[in-house]
Amino acid sequence: MTETLHTDPAMAAHSKAFEDAYQAARVARRTLYSRAVAYAAALVRTQLPEAATLTIDAEERELHEVLDAKGNTLWHAPSSAGHGLTDDITDEANCLLSDTIPFGSLAGAARWKAAPQGLPFRTIALPEALAPRAADHSALAVRQSASQGRAMVRASEESAAVVHATIGPGLDSFAIDGVSHERETRDRIRAAIVNGGYAWPTGRVTVTVESVAARPLGSMHDLAIACAILGAAGHYGPNALTNVAFIGELGLDGRVRPVPDVNEAARSAIASGCTIAFIADDDLSTIDVAGIGIYYVENLHQAVAALQGFDRANS
Incomplete structure (x- = not known):
């Protein structure tokens, strides 16, 4: 969007409210599409476990073709009717597409590519099948306490880590206590916040990690720590952080980067009681976990905009 400078306070407030709502809608749209793809994948793989790619007719809002990882056709409409996929599965998948596509053109949706057959056919790679659950992955969840100027970040019980910001x-300073970490971690988080469009808080910023695990702090915790700091600085209210997990590394420019083993991290978030997880937009094709709402964010600003929306909705 094109940003417009408004000097009138009332107009500026309207502009900011619109921008926040717009960013929240973009996040919600990506989440809807990703969950629709995961749902369709689960439906199709009940009968075609090797399914790797779906092709749809975007105009008719119907499933057109199912391919395996080598590009071989497993099912094709209408010639495969009644074979490979039963009518009830195709009908449910078509209903899913009919409910999802009206929420926005697929032309602007990430990873919905024009199919080799040409438009209106579009193709999407399905998420990978679930891998065996790892025994020790952490997923930081942010919860803000009632005490003023303090945010709490809590990890799943599997890693038993609690982080306070x-x-x-x-004097202005930034420290991470309680766990070993590289200096670059602080530099990266500070740069991501500033380059993401936020003023670095004045005073002593302290992040304290309480953990029984002896592992160093990982980059997958960047987004959670940054959001905790911004919550403590007052960029969103205490009602935003109800069972919300953050899984993502931050770039120096404030972009959210994908992390290894995001599925295992999301399962850890579920185990800790989280109902929502924020992950990198680039992890859209990787995540394949049921039982938690996924919000895909490109950068720190989108995450904070969504949290501001949560706060208003829960107030």
Whole structure:
């Protein structure tokens, strides 16, 4: 969107509210599409477990073709009717597409590519099948406490980590206590916040990690720590962080980067009681976990905009 400078306070407030709502809608749209793809994959793989790619007719809003990882056709409409996929599965998949596509043109949706047959056919790679659950992956969930100026980040019980972000008086500083970490971690988070369009909080910014695990802090915790700091700085209210997990590395420019083993991390978030997880937009084709709502974000600003929407909705 093109940003317009408004000097009138009332108009500026309307502009900011619209921008926040627009960003939240973009996040919700990507989430809807990703969950629709995951749902369709689960439906199709009940009868075609090797399914790797779907082709749809975007105008008719119907499933057109199912391919395996080598590009071989497993099912094709209408010639395969009654074979490979039963009518009830194709009908449910078509209903899913009919409900999803009206929420926005697939032309602007990431990873919905024009099919070799040409438009209106579009193709989408399905998420990978679930891998065996790893025994030790952490997924930080952010929860804001009632005490002013303090945010709490809590990991799943599997890693038993709790992170507090506080902003106190004193000379400007940033410290991460309680767990070993590289200096680059602090530099990366600070740069991501500033380059993401937020002023770095004045005073003593302290992140304290309480963990029984002896592992160093990983980059997958960047997004959670940054959101905790911004929550403590007042960029969104205490009602935003109800069972919300954040799984993502931050780039110096504030972009959210994918992390290895995102599925295992999401399962850990579920185990800790989280109902929503924020992950990198680039992890859309990788995530394949049921039982938790997924919000895909490209950058830190989108994450905060969504949290501001959560706060208003829960107030």
